[in-house]
Amino acid sequence: MSDKKQPVSRRQFLNYTLTGVGGFMAAAMLSPMVRMAVDPVLQPKEGGEFHATGTEVKNITEEPIRVDFSFEQQDAWYVSEVSKTAWVYKNESGDVIAFSPICKHLGCIVKWEGGQGNENQYYCPCHGGLYEKNGANVPGTPPLAPLDQYKVKIQDGMLYLGEVIPNKVV
Amino acid sequence: MKWSGQDVSLYSQSKEFVDTGIVPLIPYSLSGSEKELTQLANQSELLTLFMKEVEEEYRGRIFLAPSYTYLKETSIDKEIERINEWTERMEAEGFKHLLFFTFDQQWKKVERKLNPSLIWLPLPQVDDIHNEEAKKVLRSQIDQVTELITAYWQE
Numbered sequence: 001m002s003d004k005k006q007p008v009s010r011r012q013f014l015n016y017t018l019t020g021v022g023g024f025m026a027a028a029m030l031s032p033m034v035r036m037a038v039d040p041v042l043q044p045k046e047g048g049e050f051h052a053t054g055t056e057v058k059n060i061t062e063e064p065i066r067v068d069f070s071f072e073q074q075d076a077w078y079v080s081e082v083s084k085t086a087w088v089y090k091n092e093s094g095d096v097i098a099f100s101p102i103c104k105h106l107g108c109i110v111k112w113e114g115g116q117g118n119e120n121q122y123y124c125p126c127h128g129g130l131y132e133k134n135g136a137n138v139p140g141t142p143p144l145a146p147l148d149q150y151k152v153k154i155q156d157g158m159l160y161l162g163e164v165i166p167n168k169v170v
Numbered sequence: 171m172k173w174s175g176q177d178v179s180l181y182s183q184s185k186e187f188v189d190t191g192i193v194p195l196i197p198y199s200l201s202g203s204e205k206e207l208t209q210l211a212n213q214s215e216l217l218t219l220f221m222k223e224v225e226e227e228y229r230g231r232i233f234l235a236p237s238y239t240y241l242k243e244t245s246i247d248k249e250i251e252r253i254n255e256w257t258e259r260m261e262a263e264g265f266k267h268l269l270f271f272t273f274d275q276q277w278k279k280v281e282r283k284l285n286p287s288l289i290w291l292p293l294p295q296v297d298d299i300h301n302e303e304a305k306k307v308l309r310s311q312i313d314q315v316t317e318l319i320t321a322y323w324q325e
Binding site: 103105106107108109124125126127142 | 180184187226227228229230231320323
């Protein structure tokens with residue numbers, strides 16, 4: 001090689017190679033650390049999942065219907081099949097609303113038009129709690145809060161229900 | 171509510187709303203043929219399941235006591251005495267309806283000597299409580315039991 005034609009000097013060449021190799025080595029060490037640090041962000045959010053109910057959205061009317069669904073849930077010690085129930089209806093604008101049937105008083109299961117003479121209301125058989133169709137608790141009955149809602153997702157015409165959230169209809 | 175730390179603390183806060191106690195009566199024995207023992211164990215498993223379901227439906231008004239377990243060989247008169255003692259204690263705490271559930275027929279014969287209400291249920295003949303058919307049968311029986319309890323409340 002002639003002295004004039006030296007686009008890359010020996011010093012430069014060594015600098016580049018060392019920086020390159022060193023960079024790879026550093027990346028190999030750092031990337032698992034970074035992955036671990038951001039891991040909680042990447043985890044799918046527990047409770048953010050939706051569960052299939054097997055109910056077609058077109059079968060939901062303005063009259064609340066009972067929808068039962070089950071899914072596997074992992075508790076601290078074991079995986080178990082959990083069964084849940086929802087009261088589902090369509091409101092005036094056609095949105096699907098799903099209520100948790102758990103009475104806000106002491107946790108019994110409420111029924112749509114249960115008991116006698118409770119038209120257009122949810123009735124709790126335990127202490128006579130009443131809720132309107134939109135989940136609002138009827139004053140003068142034991143419950144002090146409206147029924148909770150399920151998060152609703154509609155996919156391919158089927159109803160999926162997610163976590164329980166406070167009532168947003170009332 | 172049931173006999174667990176969390177529920178009992180809720181119970182203490184809302185005693186005035188809990189007026190119904192349910193207790194499963196579960197026989198236990200290890201002497202007998204395979205068939206007899208299977209049947210006994212099934213009784214225990216199914217009754218526990220029934221009670222759990224009933225409790226979940228009406229947990230705000232019902233208290234599910236721990237299972238009353240007895241040896242099949244013990245004389246029934248001794249057990250009657252103990253059961254009446256359980257009943258007395260619960261009545262003293264304000265329980266108005268005490269319902270003892272069982273699949274064991276021998277209680278039916280001595281029902282009159284018992285202070286609580288006895289509810290004898292025929293044992294559903296299912297091989298595996300986890301298959302879909304069995305689940306339907308059990309579900310309908312459980313629904314009938316919950317209906318029955320509301321009937322007591324309407325008295």
